[in-house]
Amino acid sequence: MKQAKIMLGMLFNKYKKYILYIIVGGFTTLVNLIIYAVVRYGGMHLTVANLIAFIGAVIFAYITNKYFVFQTDSNQEISLKEFGKFAGMRVGSFVVETVLLVLLVQIIPYEIILKVLIGIIVIILNYVISNKFVFK
DSSP states (O other), rough: OOHHHHHHHEEEEEHHHHHHHHHHHHHHHHHHHHHHHHHHTTOOHHHHHHHHHHHHHHHHHHHHIIIIIIOOOHHHHHHHHHHHHHHHHHHHHHEEEEHHHHHHHOOOOOOOHHHHHHHHHHHHHHHHIIIIIIIO
């Protein structure tokens, strides 16, 4: 039993960044979905609701990725540049998400389920972007 705990601890440490990113990505997707559902079912158009959800999710994702996943420490000036880069890089995944949502909602009319499925693609895309270009 003790060896199993040690082995799990070693595995966690080895893959910590990936595990934390998946957890944070899941919560970011949840924030996106909640904002989207509230705004969309409040009467907002699909693309506008997606934009508002994107903005909320990007702010949440930046803070949680910076401090929990990539654990970068920077002053306010660097943080503003970093956030600009982070948000700018996320625009690409926002475009992918919006295009897929607009196209696929014609085929799969369950918007929330569709957003979850597209969210998985976006999580993977955003990890690659964040890991390579933003948090070093």
